[in-house]
Amino acid sequence: MNEGDVQFDPAAASGDELVELVVLHLEDRLTGPQRDRLNALLAEDPSNRDTFVAVCTHASLLASCVGIDEGVNENVEGLVGDGRGTVDSPTIDVFVDAAVQHPVGAAVQLPHQHNVELPHQLDLESQIPNPPFPLLTTTHYPLPADFVGSWAFACMVAAAIMGVAMLGLWAVKVTHHQHIATAPSKSVPSIKRPEFVFVGRITGLVDVKWSDDPRFLPPYGFAYVPLGGKYILDAGLMEITYDSGAKIILQGPCTYEVESTAGGYLSLGKLTARVEKRGEGRGARGEGSESNPQSLIPNPLFSVRTPTAIVTDLGTEFGVEVEADGTCEVHVLKGVVEAVSLGAEGPRPQRVQLRRGEARRYRPGNSQATVIPARQGEFEGIRIVRPKSRREQWLAHSQKLCKDPALVAYYTFQPVAGDDPSVLRNLSAAGSLLDGAVVGAEWVYGRVPGKFGLYFHGPNSGDKVVLPHEEQFSFTGAFSVAVWFRVSRLTTWNQPLVTKGDSSWRLQQSIKTNQLTFDTNGEGEELTNTTSGQTDVADYRWHLAVAVYESDGGGAQKRLYLDGRLDAEGKTSNRLNRNHEPVWLGSNSMWPNREFHGMIDEAAIFSRALSGAEVAAMFEAGSPAGARTREGG
DSSP states (O other): OOTTOOOOOHHHHTTOHHHHHHHHHHTTOOOHHHHHHHHHHHHHOHHHHHHHHHHHHHHHHHHHHHOOOTTOOSSTHHHHTSOOOOBTOOOOOTTOTTOOOSOTTOBOOOOSSOOOOOOSSOOTTTSSOOOOSOOOOSOOOOOOHHHHTSHHHHHHHHHHHHHHHHHHHHHHHHTTTOOBOOOOOTTSOGGGSOSBOEEEEEEEEEEEEEOOOTTOOOOOSSOEEETTOEEEEEEEEEEEEETTSOEEEEEEEEEEEEEETTEEEEEEEEEEEEOOOTTOSTTOOSOOOOBOTTOOSOSSSOEEEOSSEEEEEEEEEEEEEEOTTSOEEEEEEEEEEEEEEOSOOSSOOOEEEEETTOEEEEOTTOOSOEEOOOOHHHHHTOOOOOOOOHHHHHHHHHHHHHTOTTEEEEEOOOOOTTOOTTEEOOOSTTGGGGOEEEESOEEEEOSSTTOEEEEEEOTTSOOEEEESOGGGGOOSSOEEEEEEEEOSOOOSTTOEEEEETTSSEEEEEOTTSSSEEEEEOBTTOSSOEEEEOOSOOOSSSEEEEEEEEEEETTEEEEEEEETTEEEEEEEESSOBOOOOOOEEESSOTTSTTOOOEEEEEEEEEESSOOOHHHHHHHHHHHOTTOSOOTTTO
């Protein structure tokens, strides 16, 4: 545990006043005096605020364990699709790469539905595939023996056991009377309505400054959105995605209250709504909206209520702005909306349909709207732009590599449904001609969500991938070899990543060290020309190694890159020797007892020299930890 971390024991803290108040807050059962008391406790002591965060975090963890809806897919949809969390508690956001659903290196069962084609438009929630093949073995990628036997590992195991016990105790306290339910019927008395009804979740926050009103408790991170939830922003942008598929962006200063599963009340500020056509929303099920009985919003469609008007979508994008005196403006960006004036005596309230490019202003005490110029650009510019996920970045770069005319062979380790698990598909223009034969190595999860790889069991295991047509890899000029790998320790000498026997070219472990070497043999040379890396790679992290051979007359310049940066360079004076040995991944045809001990999940071979910029781009696009270099952090 790091300094400053809060250690939370629900059993020991169950009688504490602060914890009791936080639990009541999570259950939405705080009275006015209790809310004031909770705010006072949070304001007077930083440790109280730490406890508040800890309780909310544990509640969220519990909800993620027990609150998954039935029928949810086993992949990422089960975590970010229909799952339910706890009010204003932190949840894992789909755009955050730390939310890796598959344990990297765990043995897998590969899916029945998966396609290697790289889509132009990527859906974050649907592009993470299930495993494509049945499980080959039960062996999992092992942790280093010295780590398993260490005191740190024992402490981690003990902490995990204690965590399960604490969650169990928390479940006894919270779930005994907490029910995740659909929105309450108007006929159900208020006292009998379930405490938690969620209508969506917060899916974007940009430079948000929450109100310092002592009566307002801001949500914690990307929380689920409860029916009746109120959000007060002094500045910034917040996006809410309703389960119906509707998305709204609030721009501070703004006050918004969730009044139904399909709308809310905007009393101040700007709101931009983007509503999918009926039946296209992620949560659309064909039934009508369920709402708060006190809400004036009609059930069937998405609507926004303001002090002076109700705006109802008819399949559209629109913007609404409410001033402090209740004056409301409606601007239609796309499609059609229906606007109805509110709160005026005299003539019957005006009901009007507005189309793209039209706008109206509604003032307090006036049932008739005023036609005003539309300010489409002002609302269309309110967007929350999310960075691409690690998988999206890798897919885009992989698609680019496939178009390189110098790409001789390319293996993404992404099988297609119906593939033989003993076949490693080649995605270069040569196609199946250069498909590899998987021998012994075990299919595992790779370095980014939804990616697969192979685990090689080490010396004397016989594990390898054999590439056919060795003549395709007998280069007379420039070439490059790139491979993504991970290893905890190198258990013998010269463990290979990619080799063409032991008398032409090979990328492998250095003798008696944990660095890599790019070894070549020239025509008529008895000794190997070795370019030795300087960086330890036996650290259980994913690394990209790229060997570049660039001809210059009779010899060549040699460069070895690691994780996007030049790790070593050298030169040779003789032309590259051409042998008749096959190219193997994870082994060497001339030293078959030196098999690699670790994982490989991508390999590419080019008939040209890659530049330093190209290597850096390859690493940035494929790194599981984001676009960073070893020294760049």
